[in-house]
Amino acid sequence: MRISPKELLAQRGQLDKDVVAVIVDGKIVDLHTPIDPPEKLDVLRQDNPKALEIIRHSTAHVMADAVQKLFPGTQVTIGPAIDNGFYYDFARPDHKHFTDADLAQIEAKMVEIIAGAHDFRRDVVSRDEAKKLFSQMGETFKLEIIDAIPADQDISLYRHGDWMDVCRGPHVPNTRFLQGVKLTSVAGAYWRGQESNPMLQRIYGTAFPSKKALDAYLKQLEEAKARDHRKLGKELDLFMMSDLAPASPFFLPRGAFVYNTLIDFVRKQYARRGYREVITPQIFDKALWERSGHWANYRENMFMAFGADAAEDVHEGRTPRGIPLSDVFVSASDKTKEKLAGSHLDYVCGCKAMNCPSHCVMFGAQRRSYRELPLRIADFGRLHRYERSGVTHGLTRVRTFSQDDAHIFCTPEQMQDEIAKFMDFFYAVYDALAFNKIEIRLATRPEKRLGTDAMWDQAESALSKALDEKKLAYIVSEGEGAFYGPKLEFHITDAIGRSWQLGTIQVDYNLPERFELEYIGADNTAHRPVMLHRAILGSIERFLGVYIEHVAGAFPVWMAPEQIALLTVADRHNDYAHQIRAELEAKGIRVVVDDSNEKLGGKIRNARNLRIPYLGVLGDKEVEARAVALRSRTEGELGSIALDTVIERLVKESAYPLS
């Protein structure tokens, strides 16, 4: 005999005022949904983080209610809870969008509805009933949703007050549970996430069990904003952007120093981990990309290049021949394509978007022996990818970047060991850089793929075995692998909660095939090698963006563009400052002297704003004692310390990790 948890709890006298739902067999069930009386029943209280999702989804219902009351004729679609809140997508009959003023109005209406302390109710109806109900209401999107519900599933309606929605739940018992509600933004979103579908109006919001929890969240958001790498990049003179090269950072001296130091750090590891570094061309004949498959599959993300002669052909409007340009620039807007119509080029080159094809060319240029394998080829080459406008973002999604990229050519038998070695390398680097929250995803075979099932079995198991051996938790992204092979992706979250893929390791059977790569085995016959694509930091640009936020601009001593700022108390200390600057620099320490006529407080403020790890105050006492009044970014004032001791300390802290 099924019974609702609400009744069950009431019978047991456990229906406390703060109970949002129950947990049965580890699953959250709201108080409305009938269950078989379980042996064990845990209650989920309002302040439990697990209750957030229920609160947020219920808030989405209230928002949809408010919207429909204020904007009659607006259709509802879906409104799930998400990581930091919820959203609901609407279709407005007039195709208008919601303004900020609308949001305020909607929020006020929501508060009104919540104050009504309406119970949520759950009703199960037949498919026909549901369809009849919603078609009467003119909710065409809901009809599509009902049709998409599997036949063996109940169709439940959730109501509060006079409003209802087809919904699986779960929901809170009463609108009074919805305190701490805020609408945050509006945006367009495609129906069912398909670009070809109509665009709906999405309203984002968030909700917490209390006003206090909401305020704490809003404050945290603000703090995250303060460490946004785009803001810090400007404040710390790390990089700049220009309209003249959209989505392409200009690294200023301080940023370039950090950038190069990261590369240098990885390079030092390569030296001891059996990698050989190469330098490869930037622009290649189109034939290379045809062979690698990029021309067919990746062309719209590539920058094209051609010589002055060819460009002149187009400009002068010479006889059409060769490749139609509209065909080359597949990603161009319709307007650009119109302009290009009739223009042809004999010869087109592609600016490299990836290093792998040129590494294949290098591998294939010689007869290779199994004794050379595994061959690990590293390349920090600059890549260009034509990212569609609207997807770029600070340093984390740019059109030009370089990666700590390497390709490992090996035998199928060597693959697993190489993956394990990579995992060691990877975690050594991330430990050294103080990252401890990294999410691993194993992306497995997609529907459209190359290679035999046996190959995929081997590759996927090599990846998962390496993870299991290292006892690393991971999420399987079913079908998310590349068409040429499965991969591991390493994701990290930035200050504002956006997740970015940094490192990766991918198994590739495709390119060795396309480039007909071979090595001579111990049996004196030719074999095809496996190719592993791998990067640890991934795009240096993206990594740096995430890293700036991770450390809030305070780079560790070994990476900091300036390690110590010497601040003179008065003019008469300037000579001493320059004298010890030379001594520090002779030991390889990066020094900046502030001998301006700013007061000491001002100098300290400026240096601290640049997050310089050490400040050395120089006054009469220091000059006399050949000392530095040291102040550490993390430890505060350390008092007057002998120059030699300071040098020793800085030299020690300048060492790269893992060295």
Add this chain to the structure above:
RNA sequence: GCUGGCGUAGCUCAAUCGGUAGAGCGCCAGUUUUGUAAACUGGUGGUUGUGGGUUCAAGUCCCGUCGCCAGCUCCA
């Protein structure tokens, strides 16, 4: 690429209904000689992203374009 918002001094921002473009910081000069998070005075700084239109008059209104921001889609 799509939906919406926004582009004013190097930076952060102001400018009421369409009516003489401002402030702070920075920068430059001078004064001050300073002991642990902002000394004082003066000066400098603009084709209001850009092209067009409406108007006696446009930072403000309209159209195009470029860029940025949020989200969507994309990221073999």
